[in-house]
Amino acid sequence: MSEGNGRTPGGRAVIRISGLTKSFGEQTVVNIDELVLGSKRVEGLIGPNGAGKTTLMRLIMRSTKADTGTVTLDDGSTEVVLSKLAPHRIASLGVVKTNQVTQDFAGLTIWDSLLLAVAQRRDERPHRIYRERHVVETYGEEIQGYLDTFEFSEPGGFAHSAGEKKLLDLIRCLLLNPKILLLDEPTAGLSEEVTAQVIEMLRTKVAEGMSVIIVEHDLDVIWGFSDIVHFMAEGDVILEGDPAYIRAHSTVVEKYLGSGHV
Amino acid sequence: MSAVWEYLFGSPAFLIFGTYTLMMIVGLGILLHLQLGVTGIGNFGVAGFWGAGLYTFGILQVHYDVGFWLALLAAAAAGGVLGLITGWVIADLDDDGVLAATLAVATIVFLAIESERDITGGRVGLGTIDFPFDVGERTDLAWLGILFGVTGVLLWYARRVHRSPYGRLLIATGTNEPLARSLTKPAKRTKVGVMALTSAGMGALGGLYGPIVHFLFPTQLTVAITVSVITALVLGGQQRPLGAFVGAVLTVGLFDIVIKLYVPLPRDVLEHTFPVTKQVVFGALLIFVLLFRPLGFLGRMRRETHVEGLTRV
Amino acid sequence: MFEASGVWTGYDEIDVIKGLDFSVGEEVFAILGANGAGKTTLLSAIAGLLPLTGGEIRFGGETISGIPPWRIAALGIGLVPQERGVFPDLTVLDNLRVGGLVAKQARGDRIDEIMELFPALAGLRNQRAGTLSGGETKMVAAGRALMQDAKLLLLDEPTAGLSPLYVENFFDRIRQIHETKQVAIIITEQNATKALEVADRAMVLSLGEAMTITDAKDLTTDQLRKGYKI
Ligand SMILES: Nc1ncnc2c1ncn2[C@@H]1O[C@H](COP(=O)(O)OP(=O)(O)O)[C@@H](O)[C@H]1O
Ligand SMILES: Nc1ncnc2c1ncn2[C@@H]1O[C@H](COP(=O)(O)OP(=O)(O)O)[C@@H](O)[C@H]1O
Ligand SMILES: [Mg+2]
Ligand SMILES: [Mg+2]
Numbered sequence: 001m002s003e004g005n006g007r008t009p010g011g012r013a014v015i016r017i018s019g020l021t022k023s024f025g026e027q028t029v030v031n032i033d034e035l036v037l038g039s040k041r042v043e044g045l046i047g048p049n050g051a052g053k054t055t056l057m058r059l060i061m062r063s064t065k066a067d068t069g070t071v072t073l074d075d076g077s078t079e080v081v082l083s084k085l086a087p088h089r090i091a092s093l094g095v096v097k098t099n100q101v102t103q104d105f106a107g108l109t110i111w112d113s114l115l116l117a118v119a120q121r122r123d124e125r126p127h128r129i130y131r132e133r134h135v136v137e138t139y140g141e142e143i144q145g146y147l148d149t150f151e152f153s154e155p156g157g158f159a160h161s162a163g164e165k166k167l168l169d170l171i172r173c174l175l176l177n178p179k180i181l182l183l184d185e186p187t188a189g190l191s192e193e194v195t196a197q198v199i200e201m202l203r204t205k206v207a208e209g210m211s212v213i214i215v216e217h218d219l220d221v222i223w224g225f226s227d228i229v230h231f232m233a234e235g236d237v238i239l240e241g242d243p244a245y246i247r248a249h250s251t252v253v254e255k256y257l258g259s260g261h262v
Numbered sequence: 263m264s265a266v267w268e269y270l271f272g273s274p275a276f277l278i279f280g281t282y283t284l285m286m287i288v289g290l291g292i293l294l295h296l297q298l299g300v301t302g303i304g305n306f307g308v309a310g311f312w313g314a315g316l317y318t319f320g321i322l323q324v325h326y327d328v329g330f331w332l333a334l335l336a337a338a339a340a341g342g343v344l345g346l347i348t349g350w351v352i353a354d355l356d357d358d359g360v361l362a363a364t365l366a367v368a369t370i371v372f373l374a375i376e377s378e379r380d381i382t383g384g385r386v387g388l389g390t391i392d393f394p395f396d397v398g399e400r401t402d403l404a405w406l407g408i409l410f411g412v413t414g415v416l417l418w419y420a421r422r423v424h425r426s427p428y429g430r431l432l433i434a435t436g437t438n439e440p441l442a443r444s445l446t447k448p449a450k451r452t453k454v455g456v457m458a459l460t461s462a463g464m465g466a467l468g469g470l471y472g473p474i475v476h477f478l479f480p481t482q483l484t485v486a487i488t489v490s491v492i493t494a495l496v497l498g499g500q501q502r503p504l505g506a507f508v509g510a511v512l513t514v515g516l517f518d519i520v521i522k523l524y525v526p527l528p529r530d531v532l533e534h535t536f537p538v539t540k541q542v543v544f545g546a547l548l549i550f551v552l553l554f555r556p557l558g559f560l561g562r563m564r565r566e567t568h569v570e571g572l573t574r575v
Numbered sequence: 576m577f578e579a580s581g582v583w584t585g586y587d588e589i590d591v592i593k594g595l596d597f598s599v600g601e602e603v604f605a606i607l608g609a610n611g612a613g614k615t616t617l618l619s620a621i622a623g624l625l626p627l628t629g630g631e632i633r634f635g636g637e638t639i640s641g642i643p644p645w646r647i648a649a650l651g652i653g654l655v656p657q658e659r660g661v662f663p664d665l666t667v668l669d670n671l672r673v674g675g676l677v678a679k680q681a682r683g684d685r686i687d688e689i690m691e692l693f694p695a696l697a698g699l700r701n702q703r704a705g706t707l708s709g710g711e712t713k714m715v716a717a718g719r720a721l722m723q724d725a726k727l728l729l730l731d732e733p734t735a736g737l738s739p740l741y742v743e744n745f746f747d748r749i750r751q752i753h754e755t756k757q758v759a760i761i762i763t764e765q766n767a768t769k770a771l772e773v774a775d776r777a778m779v780l781s782l783g784e785a786m787t788i789t790d791a792k793d794l795t796t797d798q799l800r801k802g803y804k805i
Contacts, residue, residue, distance in 0.1 A: 024706065027698075047738075048695070048738045048740070048741075049695055049708055049709075049710025049711055049714070049736075049737060049738050049741060050695050050699075050707075050708050050710065050711055054708055054709065055708075061444060063440055063443070063444065086443070086448070086450075087440075087443040087444060088442075088443045088444075088445075088446050088447055088448045088449070091443070091444055091445060091446040092446045096444070096445075097444060099441075099444075100709045100736070101658070101709055101712075102658065103438060103440075103441045104438065104441075105433065105434045105437045105438050105441065105442075106437045106438070107433040107434075107436070107437045107501075107563055108430065108433060108434060108437070112430055112433075113434075115427070115430060116427075116430050116431065116434050116442075116445065116447075117445050119427045119430070119431070121446075121448075123427045124427045124428050124430075124431040124447075125428060126423075126428050126455065126456070126459055128426060128427065128428060129419065129422035129423060129425075129426045129428065130422070130426070131426055131427050131428075132425055132426050132427060135427050151611075153611055160586070161610060161611045161615065162610075162615065162657050162658055162732075163610025163611055164610070164611065172445060173445075176445065176446065185709065185736055188709075188735040188736045189610075189657070189732055189735040189736075189765060190610060190765060191608075191609045191610050191765050191803055192765070192767070192803070193609065193803050194609070194610055217710075217736065217737065217738050217739060217742070219739060255740070256738055256739065256740055257739050257740060258739055258740035258743045258744070259743075
């Protein structure tokens with residue numbers, strides 16, 4: 001419930017992308033003419049390693065700056081040009097992303113890290129030095145809820161294992177109550193049990209109105225969870241369709257799935 | 263009894279001056295702790311922010327007869343504005359860039375003061391500045407009491423910051439800025455804000471130093487003071503509010519107060535060998551600490567349960 | 576060739592691995608277990624990155640616990656870490672070459688082999704490894720270990736983040752490397768099914784203790800599940 005991202009009832013917010021390009025040196029990594037993300041509740045984004053999936057998500061979040069093109073957030077009534085905003089403003093608008101390469105705050109315990117995510121700007125002013133109790137009392141229960149769902153070996157301590165850091169990254173994002181959550185390989189390296197828990201949790205959130213765009217190589221997750229799948233290769237989304245269609249498509253089989261998954 | 267008294271306070275002026283210095287180092291160290299230890303901003307220009315305050319205070323008092331409180335406020339404002347600008351400049355630089363830029367700020371302040379002779383007096387000096395009150399012979403002692411109070415307030419504030427959402431925001435911004443941004447935190451504004459706030463504090467400390475020395479010289483704000491503050495903080499523990507205090511006692515306290523005043527060293531040793539030895543020992547101590555206890559004597563930051571009575575594990 | 580007896584290890588005051596006994600011959604050995612079971616900790620300890628607090632590890636008849644990691648690597652144990660397994664400031668090619676430093680076979684051939692295994696890397700030879708995508712990073716880390724002419728490869732979740740096609744190829748290749756080069760392989764995986772397909776034997780690790788050590792084909796779902804519950 002960060003400032004300004006209370007969900008608007010009704011219309012589902014979508015991300016419109018047009019003319020978006022990004023090159024590193026000679027290599028064009030993303031080159032998308034037109035793309036709309038988020039019109040379905042859960043959208044899968046798959047493609048070979050290096051297709052540009054992470055870069056596309058980073059361009060949306062503006063953690064990487066695009067060479068050309070615009071990204072707009074359209075929630076039915078208003079349109080905001082995301083590609084002009086600072087990253088923290090984009091997150092405040094309810095577009096939030098988890099990280100493929102685990103990210104953590106070295107100095108913060110698991111609890112602290114989660115409190116950071118929920119704390120509002122007005123509580124984080126330099127003169128508000130007695131505000132901690134308020135923050136813990138307001139959001140403690142919500143955080144405890146997540147900590148009860150997912151097991152951490154020592155919630156008061158630091159997250160050490162790769163799995164814990166991955167979960168922490170996800171929970172931090174969920175605590176922001178996003179309108180659109182971009183997930184970059186959220187279950188890579190998680191056990192089947194924990195993966196199932198994560199998906200379960202996401203389903204609940206989706207039922208409450210959140211949209212999900214998910215990059216994953218775990219195909220059980222993609223086929224089982226997505227309403228629609230975008231297939232990306234060499235910087236562009238070249239196919240879109242329901243899971244069954246994508247799954248059977250020869251291009252996808254050849255470039256991505258391999259014969260083992262037909 | 264009186265012999266002991268004589269031994270301890272035989273030279274009260276020296277003792278008091280040594281303690282002033284100690285308090286300055288501790289105060290600046292606590293502010294640097296908020297910059298470096300908490301937010302990860304390696305400010306190598308402490309002397310500049312402090313000096314901006316010191317000279318603002320001095321100029322207003324000497325040339326314009328401005329009253330104490332207003333001059334002190336202006337000193338804080340000078341430090342704060344300088345911090346604001348510096349913060350804005352360094353917000354997007356990497357660690358090395360921050361070191362270089364802050365050192366440059368201090369150098370600019372130093373050169374400006376040295377060259378603007380009309381107003382700062384240059385090397386001739388600027389004075390005199392007096393205590394804002396007079397309680398007789400021990401006015402200097404009363405001033406020391408005030409410095410103790412100010413340092414105490416700074417320490418209290420730093421400790422509160424550690425337990426507040428603000429402190430958490432600073433730590434997060436310092437350790438992983440892109441991640442903090444992605445969680446709706448305005449990293450740049452946060453860094454500029456903390457620089458402005460703490461530099462204002464440094465400027466105010468500079469103002470409070472004016473009456474102590476009565477006469478201001480540019481040599482008072484060389485890199486030496488920055489080095490003392492950094493040494494004290496790193497030695498004591500840069501991530502802990504008390505770090506600067508522990509470090510300053512071990513360095514300035516031990517050398518400039520205890521040894522200088524109470525160890526009967528021959529005069530030429532005291533004048534020539536001692537200062538050099540002191541620097542060597544500081545340097546060696548710093549290397550030793552960085553090698554074997556990089557976070558200083560007090561060690562790593564502790565983020566304990568902040569709110570009593572709540573079931574946080 | 577590899578033997579761990581009564582191995583204890585962990586961090587500071589915390590014991591993570593609690594008295595493990597197992598041995599690995601010329602085989603592919605899978606370590607399975609829930610997140611936080613201690614797989615990464617165990618592999619780090621074998622590679623010498625964490626000190627043992629008890630027990631002993633022997634390799635080729637020599638005690639290797641207590642000796643520095645670079646000597647363990649020189650003895651022929653190669654680790655592919657779960658995360659951050661590349662030198663970010665070196666190019667892809669240089670990362671592979673670093674692995675080749677301890678190898679005997681001509682490096683050029685080996686690099687070609689790696690490129691064949693991971694065609695995606697071919698176009699990225701001169702890219703800084705720190706700028707690679709997550710999957711590409713994994714490929715370089717694995718490639719570097721393969722360059723090493725190791726006698727024992729430790730693979731810590733090598734396929735997490737690889738696309739299905741690559742996962743397939745990678746597992747095929749693991750068998751192949753093992754068979755043609757007589758390399759023993761210890762692999763941890765979340766994809767238990769896949770891991771059990773290539774492994775000869777498997778250990779189910781739970782909270783730092785071995786629940787089961789058995790032939791991969793004999794491992795029952797029940798035994799496996801035990802590793803993930805509690
Ligand atoms: N900073 C960079 N410099 C050069 N190449 C980059 C950089 N960042 C990403 N790339 C390249 O862009 C391509 C797409 O990367 P990415 O979006 O991470 O792929 P994925 O679809 O696997 O998430 C990769 O080939 C990667 O090597
Ligand atoms: N650097 C560390 N310091 C303290 N505890 C750690 C550290 N790394 C991992 N741990 C703890 O050790 C346990 C095992 O972690 P790990 O070996 O990474 O598990 P796995 O690889 O099986 O998922 C976890 O409970 C984790 O919290
Ligand atoms: Mg990616
Ligand atoms: Mg692991």
